[in-house]
Amino acid sequence: MNSTKALISAALFATVSFTAGCDTQPVKANACIPPQGHDLDVAVSQSKSDLSDVCSFQFNAYLERLMTIAESDPKPANKEKFSEFLLWSNQAGLLSKQQAKSIYNRYFNVKYVSLMGDYNNCSLTCPKQQEVLANMERELLDKERGLVKISRDTGSYQRADRLLKETELVLEATCTACGAN
Amino acid sequence: MSTPSKFNLSDSTGLQPFSALVFAWMLLFALPTQAANTPTLKLFPTTVLEDIRHTGSVAKEMESGLQEVISRLDQQQQLIIDSKCEEADDDPGCAQLNKQLGATYLEMLNIMESNLPTMEQAVETTRKSLAKRLRKELGNGMTPWTLQENLLGGQSGKQASQTRPNLRGRSGMRLSDRFSQYYNLVSNSSSSQGSSMAVIASDIYLDMEETSDLIARTRQEISRATLMGQLNQSFGTITPEMQEVVSGVKGILFGDPESEMPLAAPPTTADSTTYQSPLSL
Numbered sequence: 087m088n089s090t091k092a093l094i095s096a097a098l099f100a101t102v103s104f105t106a107g108c109d110t111q112p113v114k115a116n117a118c119i120p121p122q123g124h125d126l127d128v129a130v131s132q133s134k135s136d137l138s139d140v141c142s143f144q145f146n147a148y149l150e151r152l153m154t155i156a157e158s159d160p161k162p163a164n165k166e167k168f169s170e171f172l173l174w175s176n177q178a179g180l181l182s183k184q185q186a187k188s189i190y191n192r193y194f195n196v197k198y199v200s201l202m203g204d205y206n207n208c209s210l211t212c213p214k215q216q217e218v219l220a221n222m223e224r225e226l227l228d229k230e231r232g233l234v235k236i237s238r239d240t241g242s243y244q245r246a247d248r249l250l251k252e253t254e255l256v257l258e259a260t261c262t263a264c265g266a267n
Numbered sequence: 268m269s270t271p272s273k274f275n276l277s278d279s280t281g282l283q284p285f286s287a288l289v290f291a292w293m294l295l296f297a298l299p300t301q302a303a304n305t306p307t308l309k310l311f312p313t314t315v316l317e318d319i320r321h322t323g324s325v326a327k328e329m330e331s332g333l334q335e336v337i338s339r340l341d342q343q344q345q346l347i348i349d350s351k352c353e354e355a356d357d358d359p360g361c362a363q364l365n366k367q368l369g370a371t372y373l374e375m376l377n378i379m380e381s382n383l384p385t386m387e388q389a390v391e392t393t394r395k396s397l398a399k400r401l402r403k404e405l406g407n408g409m410t411p412w413t414l415q416e417n418l419l420g421g422q423s424g425k426q427a428s429q430t431r432p433n434l435r436g437r438s439g440m441r442l443s444d445r446f447s448q449y450y451n452l453v454s455n456s457s458s459s460q461g462s463s464m465a466v467i468a469s470d471i472y473l474d475m476e477e478t479s480d481l482i483a484r485t486r487q488e489i490s491r492a493t494l495m496g497q498l499n500q501s502f503g504t505i506t507p508e509m510q511e512v513v514s515g516v517k518g519i520l521f522g523d524p525e526s527e528m529p530l531a532a533p534p535t536t537a538d539s540t541t542y543q544s545p546l547s548l
Contacts, residue, residue: 162542163542165542165544166542166544169542169544169545169546172546173545173546186546187546187548190544190546190547191546191547191548194544195547195548196419197412197415197416197419197548198415199548201411201412201414201415202410202411202412203410203411203412204410205410206406206407206408206409206410207405207406207407207409207410207411207414208402208406208407210410210411211411211414212406218411245419249415249418249419252418252465252466253414253415253418255466255469255470255473256405256414256418256465256466256469258469258473259401259468259469259470259472259473260401260402260405260406260469261406262398262472262473262476263397263398263399263401263402263405263406263472264402264406264407266398266402
């Protein structure tokens, strides 16, 4: 009799435990759908959870959504949140260090990643001067988004804007001088 | 007879190499870190500075010679427009006005002709010396990345906007005043403001290019007028070529407010945040 009661109790306990276990499992139905809402911290947290699972192929869509969410509440601290998120992406193997740097600096730094290279300006930049400047202009639009619309850092944006104008002037003069041997 | 010691420490001459070594050692440590990180630009050696100053004085002489005649040219042209002479070719009064205009234009060309060789030489010398420095320092001596680092120069946005000159001398300023400003900027700046120097050097160099082009076109115009040999007839009215030369001379010498280049407004907010990402380049 006692053993029957014990068996029933064990069965009941197992059933309850099993049911409770089901309730705590994360729901995967909305997997790979970028986060909604206006809270960047929550969105970053959900993005990390999704991206570290099976959604890594959707990295760009998640990043884009995070930027949109950040735009709805622009503040200087957002810059740090994106830096931290990109560093995490690198550590999680979603991005190379170079890719993480490139994205961060394209949006949140005054300097232009489209003005890089290991050779001198006469031989590297001058032959494709117009292309370089066009790329810098496109990058300035991204900087406007990252620095102004997301981080509310108009000072840095205006420095970037001025840097573009100065580069245009200096390259025009330098490249003319390079060709005036 | 005493033999002088080879290593006499009280001998001042013996101390010189040692002192020099100590001094050099001290200098090494005294150098600011900024100087170690940012290459110093040598865009304006004394010779280039002197070229700029000389070009400024030549431009001033030319301006004073041309100011009166260009002002007269403007008045005569306005009179022709006000009198509606463009539609009245047969009117003797209009013919007289046109003739006067042609004569004034010739007068301007003659003044230019007498001043041009000196101006041309000054401009050419400055242009060539600046081209050499730009090619060496910015063209062959820097990568695109070091160029933009140099332009940023480690200054904060607020500082930068205060110390940097406006771009391109197209702000309605006289050529001589512009050179005077350039000269002052260059001669009063320290080497730590390398970024500004690169912009100023480029600015002056491109100004020199434009001025050279204008001088070449003006000389062509003078040659054309002389060759035709019938100046009074051919300058009955202001031709588009003549108009272009007059506008060019006015634009370069006296400035042209209409072609002002829009610049970015200075930062209106506080300096950028102090946050520095580990990803920052």
